Amino acid sequence: MKIRRYYVQDMKEGMLRIREELGPEAVIIQSRKVRLKGLKGLFAPRKMEITAAVENPLRAREPEHPHDLNFQKQIQEELGELKMMVNRLATRDFIPAEIRDRERGELKKWRLRLQQQEVLEELIEEFMEEIQESLFGEIQLTEEITGLILRKKMRKRLKTAPEKGAQVQVFVGPTGVGKTTTLAKLAARYALYQGERVGIITIDHYRIGAVEQLRTYADITGLPLEVVMTPRELQHALKKLSGCQRILIDTAGRSTLNLAHIQELSNYLHNLPPAEIFMVMSATTKSQDLKLISQNFRCMNYNRLIFTKLDETNTYGVLLNGIYLTGLPAIYITTGQNVPDDICLADLDKMSSLILGEEE
Ligand SMILES: Nc1nc2c(ncn2[C@@H]2O[C@H](COP(=O)(O)OP(=O)(O)OP(=O)(O)O)[C@@H](O)[C@H]2O)c(=O)[nH]1
Ligand SMILES: [Mg+2]
Structure with missing residues (x-):
């Protein structure tokens, strides 16, 4: 076997x-960046030191017919x-252990x-694996x-x-969200x-005070309110409200574990x-x-998400989990009890900043 070391750019x-x-x-058996020895090396850019080996030096010679197509293909x-081998080696085996550990340290913080x-x-x-895979070869991996x-x-x-601005909008979900x-x-x-022109319908005749709650809002804003007891109603x-540009339907909150009630609704x-x-969904x-909520309410055919009560927590994983579990987009986020002020459009940057705890 012949082993040789090269210093190249x-x-x-x-x-x-x-x-x-x-x-x-x-084959390359080692590669790393080094400074050349001596004063000159101190001021020169770092070189790449590559150690390569060949099993049978005789086969390393040029062939007699270098222009032969088969030979070129083989080469x-x-x-x-x-x-491929070099890439594998460069990205894994030859990163000093201390750098590998530092990378893991940076990931640990985010985990x-x-x-x-x-x-x-x-x-x-999933996040950790993806990042680890895509970054393992990067030497300058900082927390930032x-x-x-x-x-x-x-x-x-x-x-x-x-x-979307659909004419009919329905609000479903567990109790008190x-x-x-x-x-x-x-x-x-x-x-x-x-x-x-807005009309309101409520199907919530189950809870005492539910209709009065909605009637108060309807009276303040002067909007028509219909209370219905059956699907036919x-x-x-x-x-009756078909002349309205917008019809908003309130439903009764149902316990996530009571499938019969959810089905009835x-x-x-x-x-x-x-x-x-x-x-x-409440934050x-x-x-x-x-997980249970997203599964058990599926029969409601809900197609969009609203996250409420973000002002009541410092834990925001629900935003990501809810979207992941349902595969649906978030449209609104609410941040307090004030009607109508405490609501805004869901925003990708804001949501990821809340979860990662960073400024945008
Ligand atoms: N802090 C905070 N409170 C909220 C928010 N949204 C609603 N609330 C409060 O949560 C409580 C329940 O709100 P409701 O709107 O009655 O909830 P619901 O889902 O209609 O309840 P049910 O009809 O009983 O299932 C009330 O005290 C609201 O003022 C919010 O974004 N932040
Ligand atoms: Mg309600």
Whole structure:
């Protein structure tokens, strides 16, 4: 075996020299950046030290017919293999252990942040693996760079959509998440800011005080309110309000574990015209409960998300988890009890900043 060491500017130059001198069968067994010895080396840019070896130097000689097409093809194949090998070696085996550990340290910080934010473990693993794979070869991996890459990946995972402006909008979800309050905020915005004719329907005749709550909002804004007790009555109410540009339908909050109640409510929604059906999720919901909510309410055919009560928590993983579990875009975020002010459009940058704890 012949082993030779080269000092070159870059890998490309090294490969050319190795091929020239050792032939196509040579393999690179080590590569690293070094300073040349002596005063001169101190001021010169760092060189690449490549150690290459060839098993049988005899085969390294040039062939008798270098222009033979088969020979050229063989050379190219071998060069391709060599390239792959070099890449593998350069990205894994020859990074000093201390740099590898530093990279892991940077990731650890972000893993911890995502865990604190209660991002689902499966999503955290996915992010960490993707970043580790794409970055393992980068020597200058700082906490800041890792954060930027994570942010970019998170933006891709999060999902928003523009306001659709469907005529019929329904608000569904578990108890007490803010369905009625959010409906009131949007009704006021449509009516007062956009000058639209708005009608409200409520299917919530189960909870004592539910109708009065909505009637208070309707009276303040002067909007018509229809209370319905059966799916058939809902059809009548829709007809009655058909002159409205916007019809907002409030539903009763149902316990996530009571599938019979959820199913009963979904019967009302079977014959709706094309509608935006908002699943309202509170930011204070536990991640594991979110899984149940997204599954058990599926029969409601909800197609968009609203996240409420962001002002009540410092843990924002729900935003990512909700979008991930349902595959649906978030449209609105609410941040307080004030009607109509405490609502805004969901925004990718804002959501990822909340989860990662960074300024935009
Ligand atoms: N802090 C905060 N409170 C909110 C927000 N949205 C709603 N609330 C409050 O949460 C409580 C429940 O709100 P509702 O709108 O009645 O909730 P709901 O989903 O209609 O409740 P049910 O109809 O009983 O299922 C009320 O006290 C609201 O003022 C929000 O964004 N932030
Ligand atoms: Mg309600």
